[in-house]
Amino acid sequence: MSADQAIHPPDLDNSPKKRGRSRSGTRSGLERSSARLGWAFASPALLLVAAVTIFPIVFSLIMSFSNVNVTGDGFSLSGFTGHNFSIVFTSDLWQHAIVFTTLYTIVTVIVEIILGTAIALVLERLTASRGWMMALLLLPWAIITVISAQLWSYVYNGVYGVLNVVLSPLNGGHDINVLGGSFSATAAMAVADIWKTTPFVAIIALAGLVMLPGDIVEAARIDGANAWTIFWRVRLPLLRPTLSIAVLFRILQAFGLFDLPYVLTGGGPGDSTESLALLGWKVMFNDLKFGPGAAVAASTAGIVLIACLVFLKVFRSQVGSEETA
Amino acid sequence: MHIRTAVRSNKAMAVIGAAALMLAASACSSGSSSDKTPSASGPAKGTIVWYANQFGPTNTDVRKTLIAAFEKANPAIKVKLQAAPSDSDTFRSTLTTQISGGNSSFDVYDGDVVWPAQFGKAGLALPLNKYFPASYWKTFSPGLVSSLTYQGKIMAAPLFTDNAFLFYRKDLLAKAHLPVPTTWEQLQSEAKTLQQKKLVKYGFAAQFDSYEGLTADFTEFEADAGGATLNSGATKSTIDSPAALKALTFMRGLVSSGVAPSAITTFQEQQSESLFTSGQVAFLRNWTYAYADSDSSASKVQGKVGIANLPTFDGKSGPGYSTTGGWNMYVNPHSKHLAADVAFVKWMTGTAAQKIMGIQGGELPVNAAALASPDVQKANPAYPVAAKNKLAARPSDAAEYAQVSNSIYSNVNAAVSGSSSPKDALGKADKAITTALGSNGL
Structure with missing residues (x-):
């Protein structure tokens, strides 16, 4: 679905409707009334979307600034307070979770982008078998994370796990308990994450590669550029808008990391793999502290929003400077 | 140029969408809070739903045995079993969401022995004091009953105890x-x-x-x-x-x-x-x-x-x-079948059910008479050992x-x-x- 969005933009610009509009310049009365009719038809769906996205956001924000009491009949909110946020910001658990989630996001996204682009370059060269390879590659992406996490837990299991069976002879016969150490558990989770989401990046990158204008590459080749130079100087810069979409999607997803630690480590050992989402869940649904829990969620959303805006800004100024140069 | 504008607006959408996702996770239903105590009047009949996870030995389902025996003894009431998550933390988050959202699709639910104080404070279970006579609570050990009590309200009835x-x-x-x-x-x-x-x-x-x-x-x-x-x-x-x-x-x-x-x-x-x-x-x-x-x-x-x-x-x-471990039976404060719920809980904690619990369920009965009966004591070598156990409670008060x-x-x-x-x-x-x-x- 996201791959579609990456492919769509250029198509959209060539659509008859857009061309028609830009040709006529101003909208006729007929167009306006049909637009109104369009909005009328779309409004039930838009209302539904608002109900399931905007309402929860607003409610959660209100919750994070209120004193929340859970009762058998729902939540009662009262007052306006910054107390929830002051609790959250001064908490060791939150500070640890934010460092962990951020580092985890940076590392996994970088690795996924590099691997995904490499795979896309190979896929682009394939001719007959490309469809099959893509189907195969998409399998990890198609498996629900909870299920694939469970499968990885069989790999990592410190008694029966495949990894233990293979590696323990190298460790003098002692068990290898990957999920038992802070660093190794984090690395194990990152591997499972990269295994699952690299294909997603590869598909987006492939879509970008396929859309690159062939004549530019051809021109570079005639000018005597070798494959390496063509990749770094021609194709990669042209691919950058597509990759930025992939990076954005990945940052958003990686920051919401929940199912992998939930299944693989439960946040352990200790709280070393406790992500922001897992912490928010524990605070809300184990401790039943809904005010602070909403503050954890709101703080996560805020950080993600800022991270994405900064990324876009940096990316846009880079592309801009390259175009003017 | 066209590509870039389109990409940019898509990215903006993505950012907004993501913020929505992050926050949606935290939002739940709200409602007014009122302190009502429903009455258990009316005949004890109809169908009730028991929301319980698996307990006892893994290869048999004692829940079904217990339901069959209950329905035989109480033909007017049917009990439908709704399977609950085995992990107690996951089960608790399911219960919290559903009960605070006003869900009445289940009537009686099982819950961990460490929940009464938390559930009492949050009003996630119906206090049982007025539905059971004082003599009923005397069939359990006083320590057990006090572990079920939060600020004078008895939040649950004990189903089985664990050592x-x-x-x-x-x-x-x-x-x-x-x-x-x-x-x-x-x-x-x-x-x-x-x-x-x-x-x-x-x-x-x-x-x-x-x-x-x-x-x-x-x-x-x-x-x-x-x-x-x-x-x-x-x-x-x-x-x-x-x-x-x-x-x-x-x-x-x-x-x-x-x-x-x-x-x-x-x-x-x-x-x-x-x-x-x-x-x-x-x-x-x-x-x-x-x-x-x-x-x-x-x-x-x-x-x-x-x-x-x-x-x-x-x-x-x-x-x-x-x-001390074990599980209790709690009543959903939104249940519409209170009379039947009370009859079910009473039967499940009574001698007949507790004997089944001890003999087929492999769990320690909470009912002293059931635990003391010779066929229960014979059924599992754990029971005589349990009698000598020194017990330590987790600080769940x-x-x-x-x-x-x-x-x-x-x-x-x-x-x-x-x-x-x-x-x-x-x-x-x-x-x-x-x-x-x-x-x-x-």
């Missing part, structure tokens, strides 16, 4: 001419001997994963060493004590000496039990039902399993402490217990897995528990 035991391999001890250990130090050295003689791969298994079960296990070691996590009024943390340090250092030693598998830090009940039933470990700390499981035909160690009270530390009088427990198990897990020292872990746990009790931190 921890030491399960051991009779055949291995006989081969090595070793006695059943009565101290933890003895257990460690015997386990080492059995491993060195290549009789078994691992010496000891328990539940050291970062979850509620580890709080239960740690509470036992801590009590054996003479410590407790909270003071008697459950108002102050006492976990950073020499006794707790001794307990935690010993737990870490089980792992670092190779007696326990290093993967024990990821073991919950099921993983530790399957290591035992597959014949790979000599000693197992587990709950009552593990006897029925390990002595079944599906187990590789059938007929070789011994059961004893848990050991204690050298120099303390035995036996060791067992944490604090309404912030979930957070207190989280502070215990996450830090103890860090120490046992070696990622922090026992001393540091207890210091961190102490700080976290103090924060939890003061209700002003995560």
Whole structure:
């Protein structure tokens, strides 16, 4: 679905409707009334979307600034307070979770982008078998994370796990308990994450590669550029808008990391793999502290929003400077 | 240029969409809070839904046996079983969402023994005082009833109680001419001997994963060493004590000496039990039902399993402490079939049902008369052993217990897995528990 969005933009610009509009310049009365009719038809769906996205956001924000009491009949909110946020910001658990989630996001996204682009370059060269390879590659992406996490837990299991069976002879016969150490558990989770989401990046990158204008590459080749130079100087810069979409999607997803630690480590050992989402869940649904829990969620959303805006800004100024140069 | 504008607006959409996703997770339904106490008038009939997870031996479903017996005794009431998540934390989050959202699709639900204070404070269960006569509560031990009570309100009826035991391999001890250990130090050295003689791969298994079960296990070691996590009024943390340090250092030693598998830090009940039933470990700390499981035909160690009270530390009088576990029955405050709910709960906690619980369910009956009956006592060798158990309760009378427990198990897990020292872990746990009790931190 996201791959579609990456492919769509250029198509959209060539659509008859857009061309028609830009040709006529101003909208006729007929167009306006049909637009109104369009909005009328779309409004039930838009209302539904608002109900399931905007309402929860607003409610959660209100919750994070209120004193929340859970009762058998729902939540009662009262007052306006910054107390929830002051609790959250001064908490060791939150500070640890934010460092962990951020580092985890940076590392996994970088690795996924590099691997995904490499795979896309190979896929682009394939001719007959490309469809099959893509189907195969998409399998990890198609498996629900909870299920694939469970499968990885069989790999990592410190008694029966495949990894233990293979590696323990190298460790003098002692068990290898990957999920038992802070660093190794984090690395194990990152591997499972990269295994699952690299294909997603590869598909987006492939879509970008396929859309690159062939004549530019051809021109570079005639000018005597070798494959390496063509990749770094021609194709990669042209691919950058597509990759930025992939990076954005990945940052958003990686920051919401929940199912992998939930299944693989439960946040352990200790709280070393406790992500922001897992912490928010524990605070809300184990401790039943809904005010602070909403503050954890709101703080996560805020950080993600800022991270994405900064990324876009940096990316846009880079592309801009390259175009003017 | 066109490409870029389109891409940009898509990115903006993506950012907004993501923010929506992050926040949607935190939002739930709201409603007005009113303190109404429904009445249980009207005839006890109709269909009620019992939301319960699996208990007892893994290879039979005692819930269905109990329902069939209840429906036979009460033909006017039908009970529909709704399967609940086996993990108690997941189950709790499901219940919280549904009950606070006003869901009345289930009437009676099972819940952990450590929930009454938290659920009482949050109003997630119907206080039962007025639906049952005082004489009803006298059929249970006073300690049990007080564990169900929050600020004078009895939040649940007990379904079964649970104790921890030491399960051991009779055949291995006989081969090595070793006695059943009565101290933890003895257990460690015997386990080492059995491993060195290549009789078994691992010496000891328990539940050291970062979850509620580890709080239960740690509470036992801590009590054996003479410590407790909270003071008697459950108002102050006492976990950073020499006794707790001794307990935690010993737990870490089980792992670092190779007696326990290093993967024990990821073991919950099921993983530790399957290591035992597959014949790979000599000693197992587990709950009552593990006897029925390990002595079944599906187990590789059938007929070789011994059961004893848990050991204690050298120099303390035995036996060791067992944490009190078990499950209760709670009534959904939104239930529309209160009369039937009360009849069902009453029957399930009565002698007939509790005998089924003891004989077929492999769990300790809460009803004293049922537990004392000879056919129950004969059914499971765990019961006579249980009578000699010294019990230690987790500090669940604090309404912030979930957070207190989280502070215990996450830090103890860090120490046992070696990622922090026992001393540091207890210091961190102490700080976290103090924060939890003061209700002003995560």
